[in-house]
Structure formats: structure tokens, C-alpha cells
Amino acid sequence: MLKQGMSEAVKVTVKSKSAEASHSMRKGLGIQALCLRAKTPIEFDCRKADCGICIVHVINGAENLTEQTPAEKDFLIAMRADPDERLACQCRVLGDVELFVDEF
Ligand code: FES
Numbered sequence: 001m002l003k004q005g006m007s008e009a010v011k012v013t014v015k016s017k018s019a020e021a022s023h024s025m026r027k028g029l030g031i032q033a034l035c036l037r038a039k040t041p042i043e044f045d046c047r048k049a050d051c052g053i054c055i056v057h058v059i060n061g062a063e064n065l066t067e068q069t070p071a072e073k074d075f076l077i078a079m080r081a082d083p084d085e086r087l088a089c090q091c092r093v094l095g096d097v098e099l100f101v102d103e104f
Pocket residue numbers: 043044045046047048049050051052053054055087088089090
């Protein structure tokens with residue numbers, strides 16, 4: 001239970017073929033911020049919707065991620081991404097979300 005006055009926390013669950021972990025983070029922060037302090041299988045490179053290495057599948061809670069940025073939208077269209085795919089470097093988390101990451 002959060003103390004009054006503290007920022008609201010959200011839960012981000014990250015799954016891959018070999019692992020699954022849930023992390024608590026402050027609502028409104030980016031997935032990048034979470035990955036700076038927690039070990040996850042999500043990788044980053046360009047951090048500006050250019051490379052696609054941070055692509056994740058959203059299993060649950062897609063409505064709890066911020067809307068696609070224009071750059072992300074362009075990239076996902078160009079890559080013919082599936083509707084459940086997002087670029088983690090472009091997403092801020094507004095509520096609980098469950099992600100799946102392909103490991104290569
Ligand atoms: S890190 Fe390159 S697109 Fe997200």
C-alpha cells in the first residue's frame with residue numbers, strides 16, 4: 001500500500017522464453033527508466049524509434065502505455081509490425097502492463 005503523497009506505482013511484468021519478472025515503477029516513467037535499474041531482456045540502442053531493437057509484444061495493458069509517438073508509428077508501419085508490438089524506448093507506463101520480449 002502506498003503512503004499518501006507518494007507517486008502512484010504501476011507494475012510492469014516482462015516475460016521472455018527463459019524468464020519472467022515483475023517490477024514496480026512510478027507511473028508516468030518510461031520503460032527505459034525501468035530498464036536502467038532492473039535487469040530485463042529488453043535491449044536499447046538508438047532510443048529514438050530508429051533501430052527497432054527494443055521492440056516488445058504487449059500481452060496485457062496496451063491501454064496503459066502512452067500513445068505511439070509519430071516516430072514510433074512511422075517505424076512500426078514501415079516494419080509491418082504486428083498490432084501488439086511497441087517500441088519500448090518510446091513508451092511511458094500509465095498503468096499495469098505485461099510485455100513479452102523475443103530473445104535472439
Ligand atoms: S532503441 Fe532503437 S527503436 Fe527503440
